Amino acid sequence: MFRTKYLFAGLVLSVVAGSSIAEAAQPNYSCSDRASALSHLSKKFSEEPIVIGLANNGGVVEVLTYASRTTWSIIITTPDGTACMFAAGEH
Numbered sequence: 001m002f003r004t005k006y007l008f009a010g011l012v013l014s015v016v017a018g019s020s021i022a023e024a025a026q027p028n029y030s031c032s033d034r035a036s037a038l039s040h041l042s043k044k045f046s047e048e049p050i051v052i053g054l055a056n057n058g059g060v061v062e063v064l065t066y067a068s069r070t071t072w073s074i075i076i077t078t079p080d081g082t083a084c085m086f087a088a089g090e091h
Contacts, residue, residue, distance in 0.1 A: 031084040031085075033083065041064055045071050045073070047072070049062045049064050050064065060077040061076050070090060071088070072089055072090075073087070
């Protein structure tokens, strides 16, 4: 189970890291500063970062999940500190 979590997270990061950060900053994504995004996900869904990666364009990709792994979110933070929700779901 532990290994599966990291394999899944690595797969997600490799797919997301290939995406353009500029695409994530389009108006149809929910964006705010990183601290606010993490605070919102923590308060509303009890999600915490489990994997953090660096995209080739300087953006930061984070996978967050609830302790029981029932919900997950992926946020992308641009070099200027703007964090955008890229994807979210439930197990």
